Amino acid sequence: MSAPTSSRTSFAVIHGLWTVFFFLGMSPGYYTPALSNILKSRGLGSEWVAYAFMAAPLAALISPLIVGSVADNRYPAQKVFAVIGMVSGVLLAAAFAALERFNSPCLFLGLFASASIVAAPMWSMLASISMVHLRSGEREFPVVRLGGTLGWMAAGVLTSFVFHFEGSPGAGYAAAVTRFAGAAIAFSLPNTPPMGNSRSLRTLLGLDAFSLLKERDHLVFFSVTTLLSxxxxxxxxxxxxxxxxxxxxxxxxxxTIGQISEIVAMLLMSVVMTRFRVKTVLMVALGLSALRYALFAISGETGNSGWLIGGIALHGLCYTLYFITGQLFLDRRVDPSMRTQAQGLLTLASNGVGSVVGTLFGKYLYDFTVEHQHGGWASYWWVQTALIAICLPVLAIFYQGVAAKKDAT
Structure with a gap:
C-alpha cells in the first residue's frame, strides 16, 4: 500500500464520521445478539430463527451493488445513506411491532426483510464516504470505524443491564430509533458527489463491479471472503x-466481549497496515478465526463456558484484521469511480452469498448435531472450524500480492 500522507483530516470530519459509525453500530448491537432469544420468547422454533437471520444475507444479494452504483454515478453518497437509513429505521420499528402487538412471525419477517434490503448497503457506503474524506486512510479509518464497535458494545450493555431487553422486542425499537437518528446526522457529513457519470443499465444495476474479479488477487480475496463468511x-x-x-x-x-479485542485491533491497524503485507494480515486473521471456533468446540466438549468466552474475545480481532484490511485493500486498488460498488461487492460476498449459504447450512448442522444430539455443540463447532481452516491454503497458494509494486499488498 502507498505510504500514508503526513496531512491530517480535520477534527470535525473525523468526529462526524465517527458519530455516524457509532449510531450505525449501535442499531444492530441492540437486536442482533438478542434476536434468537427474542424469537424463542415468542414461542418460535429454530426454523424461525434461521429465517430471521436469513433476511440480511438475502438483502445483501439485492441492494448493495445497485445503491452503490447510484452513489457512484447519480446522487451524493451521504444523502443516499441518510435516506435509506431513515426508511430502514421505520421498517425495523414496524417489524418488531408486528411481532409484539400482532404476534405475526410472517409479517415480522416481511418487514424485517424489507428493512434489511434497504439497510444492506449502509456499512459499505459509510466506509466509502470515509475513504473519500480521510487524508490518511490507513491511519484514520480504523479510528473512525471504531465508533461502530463502541456503538455495538454500548447497545449490548444497555440491552442486558439497563433496558433489560433480553428476549424483548424492545431491543428492536431501540435499534430503529438509533438507526433513524444516525441517518439524520449523516445529512451533515461532508458532501460526497458521484465520481462516475455512466447512465447505462448495466452500471445502474451495479454489474460493473464484477469486472473487478478479472484481476487475480481480487478474485482470490472475494472467493476466500465468501468461504469465510x-x-x-x-x-x-x-x-x-x-x-x-x-x-x-x-x-x-x-x-460485547468480542468488541474489546476489536477496539485493540482498530487502534493497532495503522501500525499493522504500514508494516505488514496484506496477505500476511489476512492469513493471521484466518488462523485466529479458526482458533476462535476451536475454542467454542472445546467449550462444547467440556461444558465450560470459559472456553466459549475466550473464543468470543477473539472475534473482534478476527473481524478487524480481515474485513477492515480488506476494505482498505479495495480502496487502494480500485478506481475512485467504483469505490462504493467495490465495497458493495464485498458486502455481497460476505453478508450476501457467504451468509446465505452459512445460515442454511448452520441451521441444518444445528438441527443435526444439537437438536438431535449427534455430537452436540462440540461437533457443531468443530465442523465450522474445519470450514474456516479450508480458507488458509486457498489464500496462501493463490493470492500473489503486488509487493514489488508501489502498493506493497
Whole structure:
C-alpha cells in the first residue's frame, strides 16, 4: 500500500464520521445478539430463527451493488445513506411491532426483510464516504470505524443491564430509533458527489463491479471472503444460544466481549497496515478465526463456558484484521469511480452469498448435531472450524500480492 500522507483530516470530519459509525453500530448491537432469544420468547422454533437471520444475507444479494452504483454515478453518497437509513429505521420499528402487538412471525419477517434490503448497503457506503474524506486512510479509518464497535458494545450493555431487553422486542425499537437518528446526522457529513457519470443499465444495476474479479488477487480475496463468511454467519445466530445452554443469562452483554479485542485491533491497524503485507494480515486473521471456533468446540466438549468466552474475545480481532484490511485493500486498488460498488461487492460476498449459504447450512448442522444430539455443540463447532481452516491454503497458494509494486499488498 502507498505510504500514508503526513496531512491530517480535520477534527470535525473525523468526529462526524465517527458519530455516524457509532449510531450505525449501535442499531444492530441492540437486536442482533438478542434476536434468537427474542424469537424463542415468542414461542418460535429454530426454523424461525434461521429465517430471521436469513433476511440480511438475502438483502445483501439485492441492494448493495445497485445503491452503490447510484452513489457512484447519480446522487451524493451521504444523502443516499441518510435516506435509506431513515426508511430502514421505520421498517425495523414496524417489524418488531408486528411481532409484539400482532404476534405475526410472517409479517415480522416481511418487514424485517424489507428493512434489511434497504439497510444492506449502509456499512459499505459509510466506509466509502470515509475513504473519500480521510487524508490518511490507513491511519484514520480504523479510528473512525471504531465508533461502530463502541456503538455495538454500548447497545449490548444497555440491552442486558439497563433496558433489560433480553428476549424483548424492545431491543428492536431501540435499534430503529438509533438507526433513524444516525441517518439524520449523516445529512451533515461532508458532501460526497458521484465520481462516475455512466447512465447505462448495466452500471445502474451495479454489474460493473464484477469486472473487478478479472484481476487475480481480487478474485482470490472475494472467493476466500465468501468461504469465510459461511461459518461466520452463525456467530450471532448460535453463540448466544450456546451461552444460554451453559447457564449464561446475559448473552447480549457477554457477546460485547468480542468488541474489546476489536477496539485493540482498530487502534493497532495503522501500525499493522504500514508494516505488514496484506496477505500476511489476512492469513493471521484466518488462523485466529479458526482458533476462535476451536475454542467454542472445546467449550462444547467440556461444558465450560470459559472456553466459549475466550473464543468470543477473539472475534473482534478476527473481524478487524480481515474485513477492515480488506476494505482498505479495495480502496487502494480500485478506481475512485467504483469505490462504493467495490465495497458493495464485498458486502455481497460476505453478508450476501457467504451468509446465505452459512445460515442454511448452520441451521441444518444445528438441527443435526444439537437438536438431535449427534455430537452436540462440540461437533457443531468443530465442523465450522474445519470450514474456516479450508480458507488458509486457498489464500496462501493463490493470492500473489503486488509487493514489488508501489502498493506493497
Amino acid at each position: 459461511i461459518p461466520l454467519a452463525v456467530f450471532f445466530m448460535h453463540t448466544p444460544m450456546h451461552l444460554i445452554a451453559l447457564g449464561n443469562d446475559k448473552p447480549s452483554a457477554t457477546m
